[in-house]
Amino acid sequence: MALLADLFQQKKNILSIYFTAGIPNLNDTTSILNSLEKSGVNLIELGMPYSDPLADGPVIQKSSDVALKNGMSIEILFKQLKQFREENNSYSIPIILMGYLNPVLQFGVEKFCMTAKSLGIDAVIIPDLTPEVFEKEFQETFRKAGIVNIFLITPQTTEARIRKIDSLSKLFIYVVSSAGVTGTQANDDFKEKYFARLQSMKLKNPLLIGFGISTRKDFSLACKYAQGAIIGSAYIRQLEGAKGIEEITPQFINSILHESK
Amino acid sequence: MWQVNNDGYYGEFGGAYIPEMLFQNIENLRGNYLQIISSDSFQKEFQLLLRDYVGRPTPLFKADRLSDQLGTNIYLKREDLCHTGAHKINNAIGQILLAQALGKKRIIAETGAGQHGVATATVCALKGLECIVYMGAEDMQRQAPNVARMRLLGAKVIPVLSGSKTLKDATNEAIRDWISNPDDTYYLIGSVVGPHPYPDMVARFQSVISHEIKSQLLAATGNENPDYVIACVGGGSNAAGAFFHFLENKKINLIAVEASGQGIHSGKSAATTQLGSIGILHGSKSLVMQTKDGQVTEPYSISAGLDYPGIGPMHAHLYTSGRATFLSATDQEALSAAYELARLEGIIPALESAHALAALSQISFRPQDVVVVNLSGRGDKDMAAYENLYEPELQ
Numbered sequence: 001m002a003l004l005a006d007l008f009q010q011k012k013n014i015l016s017i018y019f020t021a022g023i024p025n026l027n028d029t030t031s032i033l034n035s036l037e038k039s040g041v042n043l044i045e046l047g048m049p050y051s052d053p054l055a056d057g058p059v060i061q062k063s064s065d066v067a068l069k070n071g072m073s074i075e076i077l078f079k080q081l082k083q084f085r086e087e088n089n090s091y092s093i094p095i096i097l098m099g100y101l102n103p104v105l106q107f108g109v110e111k112f113c114m115t116a117k118s119l120g121i122d123a124v125i126i127p128d129l130t131p132e133v134f135e136k137e138f139q140e141t142f143r144k145a146g147i148v149n150i151f152l153i154t155p156q157t158t159e160a161r162i163r164k165i166d167s168l169s170k171l172f173i174y175v176v177s178s179a180g181v182t183g184t185q186a187n188d189d190f191k192e193k194y195f196a197r198l199q200s201m202k203l204k205n206p207l208l209i210g211f212g213i214s215t216r217k218d219f220s221l222a223c224k225y226a227q228g229a230i231i232g233s234a235y236i237r238q239l240e241g242a243k244g245i246e247e248i249t250p251q252f253i254n255s256i257l258h259e260s261k
Numbered sequence: 262m263w264q265v266n267n268d269g270y271y272g273e274f275g276g277a278y279i280p281e282m283l284f285q286n287i288e289n290l291r292g293n294y295l296q297i298i299s300s301d302s303f304q305k306e307f308q309l310l311l312r313d314y315v316g317r318p319t320p321l322f323k324a325d326r327l328s329d330q331l332g333t334n335i336y337l338k339r340e341d342l343c344h345t346g347a348h349k350i351n352n353a354i355g356q357i358l359l360a361q362a363l364g365k366k367r368i369i370a371e372t373g374a375g376q377h378g379v380a381t382a383t384v385c386a387l388k389g390l391e392c393i394v395y396m397g398a399e400d401m402q403r404q405a406p407n408v409a410r411m412r413l414l415g416a417k418v419i420p421v422l423s424g425s426k427t428l429k430d431a432t433n434e435a436i437r438d439w440i441s442n443p444d445d446t447y448y449l450i451g452s453v454v455g456p457h458p459y460p461d462m463v464a465r466f467q468s469v470i471s472h473e474i475k476s477q478l479l480a481a482t483g484n485e486n487p488d489y490v491i492a493c494v495g496g497g498s499n500a501a502g503a504f505f506h507f508l509e510n511k512k513i514n515l516i517a518v519e520a521s522g523q524g525i526h527s528g529k530s531a532a533t534t535q536l537g538s539i540g541i542l543h544g545s546k547s548l549v550m551q552t553k554d555g556q557v558t559e560p561y562s563i564s565a566g567l568d569y570p571g572i573g574p575m576h577a578h579l580y581t582s583g584r585a586t587f588l589s590a591t592d593q594e595a596l597s598a599a600y601e602l603a604r605l606e607g608i609i610p611a612l613e614s615a616h617a618l619a620a621l622s623q624i625s626f627r628p629q630d631v632v633v634v635n636l637s638g639r640g641d642k643d644m645a646a647y648e649n650l651y652e653p654e655l656q
Contacts, residue, residue, distance in 0.1 A: 051556040052429070052542065054436050055280040061423060073554040101278055102541040106555030127280040128541070152281040156443050161284075176282060180441040 003094040004043075004122045004148075004171050008206050011042055014228025015219065015256060016208060017235050018098065020047035020063040021080070022072025024239055029080040030087065032239070035249035037093040040257060043208075045125065045230060046081075048074055048099030055127045057183030059233040063240075074099075074107045081119045096150065098125040109138060113145030123148040123171055131168050150174050155194050159201070166203045175209045175226060183233035185212045188221060195225035216256050231256065263508035263584065265575070269457025270546075272582060274574035277456035279544045282440040286448075287544075289363065291458045297362045298355065298465065310354050311469060314387070315344045317351075321477035321633070326605040333626035336487070337608070337636045338474055340499065345380050347611065347638030348467060348499045349451055353380035355466030357388055360447035367391045367442065370449045371435040373400055373428035373495065374566035374613060375407025376638055377451030382416035392416040395434040399426035400565045407642050425559035428495070428569045432543050452496025453573030456544030460501075460573050467502025474633055475506055482631060489624070491516040492635040493616040494587075495531070495567035497576040499637035504585065514586065517576060518620040520562035521589035531560035532589040533572040534580045542571040548580065563592035563646065564612040566638075590619035596650055598622075599640060611638030612646060 007014065017036055021029050029046075036044055049067035053060060081095070097116060104112050104126065116124065124147060129138070134149055142149055151165045154176040165173060175198060178186030191212075198207060209222040210230035222229035238248045269275050269291070277287055297303055311317040320339045328335045340348035360368060368390050372378030378394040385392035394411055398420040401408050411418050424430035432454075439448040453460040453467075471490070479485040490507055492500035494517040507513045522530040530536060533548050540549035542557055550558045550570035560570040572580075579585035590598070599615035602608050610618060614637045626632060640647065 051424070051558075052433055054433055054543075055282060055440065057437070065423075068556060075554070100541075102549070102551070102557070103555035105540065106551065106553065128278045128544070130277065130279060130281070130284065133276065133278060154282050154284075156285040157281060158285070179282070179443050181282075181437050184441060 003120065007042060007094055008172060008227065012227060013223045014042045014208065015040070015253070016043035016045055016228060016230040017041045018045040018047060018230055018232030019236055019239065020049050020060060020067050021077045022049055022067030022070045023063050023236070024066070026070040026072060026076070027080070028245060029077065030084040031245050032249070033084050033093070033095070035245050036253070039250045039253035041093070041253055042228070043094050043096065045096045045098045045232070046077070048077060048097060048103060050100040050103055053100060055181055057181040057233060059236050060182050063236050074103055074112065078115050078119065085119055095121055096123045096125060097121055101126050101128050110141050110145070113142055113147045117145050117147055121147070123150050125150045125174060127152060131165055135168070152176050155179055162201065162203070166205055169205045172206045172208050172227070173203065174230070175207050176211045177209050177222070178212055180211065182211055192221065195222070199225045216259070219256050263575070263579070265457065265461040271575045271578035274547050274577040275457055275460060275545050277544060278541045278546065279456050280440070282443070283436070283456070286439065286443055287456050293363065294359060294458050294462050297359055303358055303362065307355055307358055311351065315350050315354065316342065317469065318473040318477070319343060321474060321481065323481065324606050327602065330605065331621055331626060332628055333630045333632055335621070336478070336481070336631065336633045338470060338503065338633055340470065340635060340637045341608070341610065341614065341639035345376070345383050346641060347376040347380070348470060348502060349377040350380035350383065351469055351502065352451065352463050352466040352498060353377070353384045353449065356447070356449045356462070357384045357390065360449065361388065363447065365445060365447035367393070367446045368449050369393045369395070369435050369438050369446055370451060371395045371428065371431040372451060373397070373431070373568060374564065374611070375400065375404040375411065375642060376566060376611070378416070378418070379407050379410050379414070381449050381451070382411040382414035385416065386414045393438065394418050395421050395431040395438070397421045397425070397427040397431045400428065400431070403646070404565055404642055405645070427565065429557065429560070436543070452498040453501045453575055454496040454543055454545065454571060460545065460575055463498050464501040464505060464575060467498050468505035470499070470502035470635060471504060471506040474503070478631065478633070484631070486510060486513055487631040487633045489514045489516060489626070489630065489632040490635070491518065491617050491620055491632065493518045493520070493567060493613050493637065494572060494576055495520070495569045495613065496571070497573040499635050501573060501575055503633070503635040508584070511584070515579065515584065516620060516624070517579070517585050517587045518616045519587060519589045520564055520567035520595070520616055521591050522561040522563070524591055525589060529561035531562040531568050531570070533570065534587045535589060537570070537572070545574050547574045547577040548572050564595065564616065566611070566613040567616060588620045588623055590616040594619040596647070599647065608636070609640035609647070610636055611640050612643045614638055
């Protein structure tokens, strides 16, 4: 897992962007990936759409609907990723796959892990896969393929459980910034206290903060306490607009990374 | 062997496949529910409310004219006579007492036909708790009387516009509410679905149905065990309650009836055991109607309460193990069965329960058989459908 591990060793203020594969059009995946890489994004979380995304707010729900209507599936996504890796002849930007358990189960967990690995993917995020179920049913398959499962913690996760998740985790822990689905905004005071509490726990894994990160201000606050942050809904909202991907992506990423002039 | 095991599974089905945002609440429930619901103070209040508020025990009625027509002995378990018109209130009372014991102030629920929503709104009014019910916009239209009832009872009914705008989507939305309000909110699931411990909890609260059937049959026939117990299955809560105390006795035929809508292979059906495969839906592993890519498909039934693309994990286990027989009834068969019961016995059943009645003509009974049909709800809420689809030739 050189790519991802290197990133966490070398880089502070990691900007990770989530988007759902298959939007705005089925075959836009590679151009979005290219535009994100060129714009200075450090890590991409590629969403595998699902019909019943329980942990997602309206923006990502809608994007999943659109992607599924466009015909996206794990099989097609893997084909697109293969094309992306071949065209670029480089594996320079780390990609994490994110999606719900059921489509992965139907695809076949072992085949999923092996195929992902062959495409230079080191890690996946499956929100409805608990550490308990992972340990019991999937750990061995993931380990053999060399795929890391990223776990989430939330403001409700107890300290003992955070420690347990920390010991199970590799690469990083995904910190859900507030009680809510994706796209939910919590107040900064609440978030800051929570982030500070996590920072003071001195966990062995680095933290990336997600959910409700939409502006440069949110991103900077997260980076004060964690190694970086993840933006999803805010970027997807941009993709829904009329402008082209080549124009949208650098504009949006610039607005996060640099002070507006 | 038919009850949930320590890990929350029925055979290979069940478990808790939940995002971390729900973990603390589910864990809190799992760790406390058995102790709370078996405590004397809980049982005392629960039993008292079932008796004086719900009106239990509900009668077990020998349907003579229907029995004559079918050449056997049909008994109807009259859950339709429960306060609010269906079995759903048994579970609503149990879970609201549990929510109070856990210190929760705000109750959320999903509803399909609206019976669970009405039951929840009713018990929330009784206990002075805030009540929010998520209901698919499509269901709000076809079960309008229940929407009006919930509002009258002080509940806030939130229309769900995502997906097929029915029960599955209402459940998604209720779960999202719980993720967003983890501290003060209790999620009151209406069926034997969802992550462990919900299926077990709901089955226990509904088990009063089979408990009563036993003593009532003993009094009526001298034998507490029937030959058949028949119930409709959407998620499966009334069937779970009607089967509960008969599961271990393999001589008793347990018949679950799913809604096949316009026909099992019409593309408009909700017969999950016939069309589904192993998958994960709403936090548990069960049989799920889905595409080969694992996307949950949209079910269809005329009955909003059976219009669900999954089935409780307990029922998935009963199906794959062969302990229960799964039949199905189409919209049309259910309607005919409802008209027939109205004419023969003077009882208008809910469209859901009409599916259980429709299965009667699919089974060859012996004259001496004792057959219990769980009449899970009454048909007031379905009058619009019954009137619109009334067939003159039945007159």
